[in-house]
Amino acid sequence: MRKPYTIKEIRIGSRILSENEKLATEIRNRMILNGVLSLNMVSSPGAGKTSLLERTIRDLKQEYRTGVIAGDVQTENDARRLIAAGGEWVKPVVTGGACHLDARMVIRALGNLDLGCLDLLFIENVGNLVCPSSYDLGEFMKVVLISVPEGDDKPLKYPGMFRRSGLMIVNKTDLLGTSDFSLSRVKENARSINPALDCLEISCRDNEGIEGWYGWLREKIEAARLK
Numbered sequence: 001m002r003k004p005y006t007i008k009e010i011r012i013g014s015r016i017l018s019e020n021e022k023l024a025t026e027i028r029n030r031m032i033l034n035g036v037l038s039l040n041m042v043s044s045p046g047a048g049k050t051s052l053l054e055r056t057i058r059d060l061k062q063e064y065r066t067g068v069i070a071g072d073v074q075t076e077n078d079a080r081r082l083i084a085a086g087g088e089w090v091k092p093v094v095t096g097g098a099c100h101l102d103a104r105m106v107i108r109a110l111g112n113l114d115l116g117c118l119d120l121l122f123i124e125n126v127g128n129l130v131c132p133s134s135y136d137l138g139e140f141m142k143v144v145l146i147s148v149p150e151g152d153d154k155p156l157k158y159p160g161m162f163r164r165s166g167l168m169i170v171n172k173t174d175l176l177g178t179s180d181f182s183l184s185r186v187k188e189n190a191r192s193i194n195p196a197l198d199c200l201e202i203s204c205r206d207n208e209g210i211e212g213w214y215g216w217l218r219e220k221i222e223a224a225r226l227k
Contacts, residue, residue, distance in 0.1 A: 036224060037221045038120075038139045042132045047146055050078045058085050065119050066122065069124065073094070073098070074094060076094060099131040100135055106138065129154070141166035141167065149172065152189060155186065170201045174203040
């Protein structure tokens with residue numbers, strides 16, 4: 001007669017995240033020490049993170065010194081695009097299949113960056129709205145980017161990400177009217193999860209809302225300098 005199976009629980013998640021938190025705290029302290037605004041940019045694939053960062057680097061190059069840690073699963077394509085847009089401090093991180101960046105990856109990339117030369121650091125996370133929500137990268141804030149073609153129920157499908165973000169950017173507003181996507185509904189859905197969430201609407205194609213994004217950045221960069 002076979003003995004009944006016994007189930008043994010092995011807890012590893014808390015240990016992994018605990019180590020991540022230690023490194024994230026170290027990163028955050030470095031940012032504060034150097035007066036650098038650090039933003040963790042998260043989205044689904046194709047929402048337009050890289051396009052927005054290209055525009056931001058080009059348009060604010062004379063105003064702010066901007067660094068980017070560009071995360072991707074397999075290629076350095078995004079990093080090359082950002083360098084071509086004028087990025088002088090762009091560091092690619094290829095995760096080799098991992099669906100998110102973690103603080104260990106970020107701190108390694110920072111080893112090649114002089115934070116004293118920067119005003120702003122974007123951490124372009126892997127395209128995913130699930131795994132990156134659980135990992136603190138030492139950022140000042142998570143910025144979640146969604147696009148009109150994705151649907152206005154995105155916040156309800158991925159509440160963890162919207163709960164942990166400070167700003168939601170709705171991109172590709174030039175496509176409004178081509179579907180039943182509703183700006184008022186997506187904001188209502190997002191704020192039902194996070195009432196304090198800021199919201200911006202932009203189109204990288206026709207420039208709508210871009211100056212509002214730059215104004216938001218300027219305000220946060222100045223605040224970071226005063227810490």
